[in-house]
Amino acid sequence: xxxxxxxxxxxxxxxxxxxxxxxxxxxxxxxxxxxxxxxxxxxxxxxxxxxxxxxxxxxxxxxxxxxxxxxxxxxxxxxxxxxxxxxxxxxxxxxxxxxxxxxxxxxxxxxxxxxxxxxxxxxxxxxxxxxxxxxxxxxxxxxxxxxxxxxxxxxxxxxxxxxxxxxxxxxxxxxxxxxxxxxxxxxxxxxxxxxxxxxxxxxxxxxxxxxxxxxxxxxxxxxxxxxxxxxxxxxxxxxxxxxxxxxxxxxxxxxxxxxxxxxxxxxxxxxxxxxxxxxxxxxxxxxxxxxxxxxxxxxxxxxxxxxxxxxxxxxxxxxxxxxxxxxxxxxxxxxxxxxxxxxxxxxxxxxxxxxxxxxxxxxxxxxxxxxxxxxxxxxxxxxxxxxxxxxxxxxxxxxxxxxxxxxxxxxxxxxxxxxxxxxxxxxxxxxxxxxxxxxxxxxxxxxxxxxxxxxxxxxxxxxxxxxxxxxxxxxxxxxxxxxxxxxxxxxxxxxxxxxxxxxxxxxxxxxxxxxxxxxxxxxxxxxxxxxxxxxxxxxxxxxxxxxxxxxxxxxxxxxxxxxxxxxxxxxxxxxxxxxxxxxxxxxxxxxxxxxxxxxxxxxxxxxxxxxxxxxxxxxxxxxxxxxxxxxxxxxxxxxxxxxxxxxxxxxxxxxxx
Numbered sequence: 192x193x194x195x196x197x198x199x200x201x202x203x204x205x206x207x208x209x210x211x212x213x214x215x216x217x218x219x220x221x222x223x224x225x226x227x228x229x230x231x232x233x234x235x236x237x238x239x240x241x242x243x244x245x246x247x248x249x250x251x252x253x254x255x256x257x258x259x260x261x262x263x264x265x266x267x268x269x270x271x272x273x274x275x276x277x278x279x280x281x282x283x284x285x286x287x288x289x290x291x292x293x294x295x296x297x298x299x300x301x302x303x304x305x306x307x308x309x310x311x312x313x314x315x316x317x318x319x320x321x322x323x324x325x326x327x328x329x330x331x332x333x334x335x336x337x338x339x340x341x342x343x344x345x346x347x348x349x350x351x352x353x354x355x356x357x358x359x360x361x362x363x364x365x366x367x368x369x370x371x372x373x374x375x376x377x378x379x380x381x382x383x384x385x386x387x388x389x390x391x392x393x394x395x396x397x398x399x400x401x402x403x404x405x406x407x408x409x410x411x412x413x414x415x416x417x418x419x420x421x422x423x424x425x426x427x428x429x430x431x432x433x434x435x436x437x438x439x440x441x442x443x444x445x446x447x448x449x450x451x452x453x454x455x456x457x458x459x460x461x462x463x464x465x466x467x468x469x470x471x472x473x474x475x476x477x478x479x480x481x482x483x484x485x486x487x488x489x490x491x492x493x494x495x496x497x498x499x500x501x502x503x504x505x506x507x508x509x510x511x512x513x514x515x516x517x518x519x520x521x522x523x524x525x526x527x528x529x530x531x532x533x534x535x536x537x538x539x540x541x542x543x544x545x546x547x548x549x550x551x552x553x554x555x556x557x558x559x560x561x562x563x564x565x566x567x568x569x570x571x572x573x574x575x576x577x578x579x580x581x582x583x584x585x586x587x588x589x590x591x592x593x594x595x596x597x598x599x600x601x602x603x604x605x606x607x608x609x610x611x612x613x614x615x616x617x618x619x620x621x622x623x624x625x626x627x628x629x630x631x632x633x634x635x636x637x638x639x640x641x642x643x644x645x646x647x648x649x650x651x652x653x654x655x656x657x658x659x660x661x662x663x664x665x666x667x668x669x670x671x672x673x674x675x676x677x678x679x680x681x682x683x684x685x686x687x688x689x690x691x692x693x694x695x696x697x698x699x700x701x702x703x704x705x706x707x708x709x710x711x712x713x714x715x716x717x718x719x720x721x722x723x724x725x726x727x728x729x730x731x732x733x734x735x736x737x738x739x740x741x742x743x744x745x746x747x748x749x750x751x752x753x754x755x756x757x758x759x760x761x762x763x764x765x766x767x768x769x770x771x772x773x774x775x776x777x778x779x780x781x782x783x784x785x786x787x788x789x790x791x792x793x794x795x796x797x798x799x800x801x802x803x804x805x806x807x808x809x810x811x812x813x814x815x816x817x818x819x820x821x822x823x824x825x826x827x828x829x830x831x832x833x834x835x836x837x838x839x840x841x842x843x844x845x846x847x848x
Contacts, residue, residue, distance in 0.1 A: 232609035259732035277336035286334035362841025394420025424449035704742025799827030
């Protein structure tokens, strides 16, 4: 479990599992990385760069749909808001880390994953609990679940100093997407990657709108075109990587600018909305890992972010609004890990975060938040048994225009145990228990028209037991197999639930009190090699969840399933490669659920499923891909009254030099 240095470079997986080839290669750049002792002891799901490329997902949010235990809130179309929720814990209990640093939004806690591209992503991982690596920031221990997005590190072959990738995509809803990735090798110690993307779409697509009365008769049944979902955006991201004999470092510059219509809910026979949103988000971040001695490794991380959001509502049926919100975030972290003995390691990390929100609104509260986190963790490994103990101290203090609020300090311990009976990676049994805590956002606390000033902080306790087994075959048709299963129980106190109240930018917030969550995640994968030139990969995920409100027996919705959490969900991926042709089929299923707290027929939301198919052909430096999404043209809503597109297609042309 102890690690000497964090992994800063890894090759793109050639299949479902990373292959190791015993051969000699002459390389220009050598980066020293660590190897974990065995597989990760926490429940983790991973999509490699090759798998992401074959899935042809439009954004990171689209790729995350294939993880078990994950719920995606998608409000329709290219420009619709997309957020994630892990194991029914809530969006704000799910951290999104970009190259090891958490993405923040103190205003409403919603990270729109549509703002990030997959072009320069090396790997996406979903951890329940937290990573088992000791050398990590204190913030990594704070979340109930975390999505880690790792940027592709440039790799150069055949004495090349430059890599170039150009992409052009045209698809339904008048979608035009142009992107480029430029990688440059400056010296043996320094390299750079520059990723840029421009996107424009009308956001228009056909959908079927059908609703029933309580007695089962049809109230509405019509086909229309989705409006006010247009979007244009420009994203530029620059990464600088470097290393020396005792350190590695990287610097990231990111900026994103967009203007979009907000496709509102279709209610009361209203088909068009007048809401618009402008985003100008920029941040700079950097990290350095160094080993001053043989037994001590340290990591210094820093970030500054500035988010400018303008929300406009010109709907004549509602109050006219034109507000601008400006967020600033400063973050610094210092983590240390000491390998005291061959079987014992100890770590300590300290994080400081400052959040500030301004707006040109009369009587605005101008909130500020100061957050300090201190984590201590220790790991033990002996004869196939691994144990990790940790504790996080989380202290937050808010100030606003009228008052300074008292400190909130919470201690959240965790314990992880893993056992490999045969001292190998063939089978690993694992379990963890963890307590987590999250403060309400600025919107939750201070906006009377958006939130609820009486909200209480959420606390959660997680328990998980499971196993993972895998095996690679050297001979025969079957190349590798993998199976994992986890059963979990979560108890959330003062759970905060957010859902749109007519306007997507604004939310209705409420404390449910107490929620008990029971569930099971199952994942299976197999890779076949029928011939020398053909490979076939299948991956299946299934999730069962029972998330019930148990606040008070006097409530009419006591022990009812909480809104938008299905009992059953799952996905399947089948990928086939033969010579220069790649074919990918994916299937996603979400079972029945309810849109409100009461599980009555009026609030019932029908199950939905989609099938996506893509085929690509590559020759020399060129690749052309044709994709068809929602192949069977299913009518469905991820969120009630936000209809999703029917069958749609796109074609992508790539040139790689």
